[in-house]
């Protein structure tokens with residue numbers, strides 16, 4: 001009897017949560033919907049308290065490696081720096097971080113590599129928070145700006161960096177063009193993004209289309225490129241140097257999805273201290289995180305990294 005009651009109670013909670021999850025979607029409507037989603041995720045501090053100052057996946061050299069999630073995120077930044085060749089640039093080189101979040105990567109690029117970094121985000125609240133978190137560092141600045149309309153002249157930067165911003169951007173060609181336009185000839189481009197399987201080669205079935213729809217509407221994504229598709233966007237840009245190299249880092253990053261959920265159990269007070277509303281908001285993300293995990297494991301989604309020379 002007791003177990004039946006527990007089962008009914010849990011089923012009710014699950015039903016209530018999942019209907020809220022489905023009803024209150026955070027669908028992409030325009031660049032403003034991305035800005036307001038991130039303003040809200042920044043103001044409630046939930047992401048920051050749970051996952052730290054980096055809003056991206058972590059890097060795990062092996063599967064089921066025991067590594068602190070926040071350390072894995074820092075490792076991710078260093079891995080991408082090395083893979084893209086950004087570490088070949090001398091201290092003082094000018095780097096643009098496109099879609100900088102609250103500045104986690106930008107601070108590493110500046111503090112550890114001595115680069116002169118500007119981070120831009122569409123979210124005003126993120127830029128405010130990035131500035132609060134960046135103390136005593138004149139070589140790391142932040143501005144509100146749209147990635148599709150970068151207010152910098154052609155060839156302004158020695159390196160352009162962008163991590164997990166592309167899925168929020170509807171015009172992928174313009175995104176590629178703008179990043180390459182502001183990169184100087186011979187400069188380094190480093191991008192990491194969530195991509196979907198190339199549906200031209202391998203179309204999505206009915207079930208996958210349903211899942212894909214949730215991955216888009218839950219986290220304000222207009223569309224995911226495929227790795228091949230975004231590589232072509234870079235190659236087709238009038239500002240592209242000559243070659244673009246890509247790699248699929250799904251196996252190095254996939255552990256992050258489970259870790260994102262475990263963090264809530266490892267740091268329960270961090271979430272509970274924010275209040276019941278934040279706790280429920282945190283719970284609301286779990287179905288999407290699980291769907292992401294499934295999609296990356298099944299090959300529906302792929303974690304793509306891209307590098308090129310200006």
Ligand SMILES: C[S@@+](CC[C@H](N)C(=O)[O-])C[C@H]1O[C@@H](n2cnc3c(N)ncnc32)[C@H](O)[C@@H]1O
Nearest residue numbers: 054055056099100101121122146147163165168
């Ligand atoms: C998943 S977060 C990644 C943040 C950061 N790169 C990191 O790794 O911590 C996506 C970021 O892209 C930014 N973004 C999305 N669309 C944008 C746009 N059109 N212009 C500028 N930033 C944008 C968001 O504001 C957010 O900062």
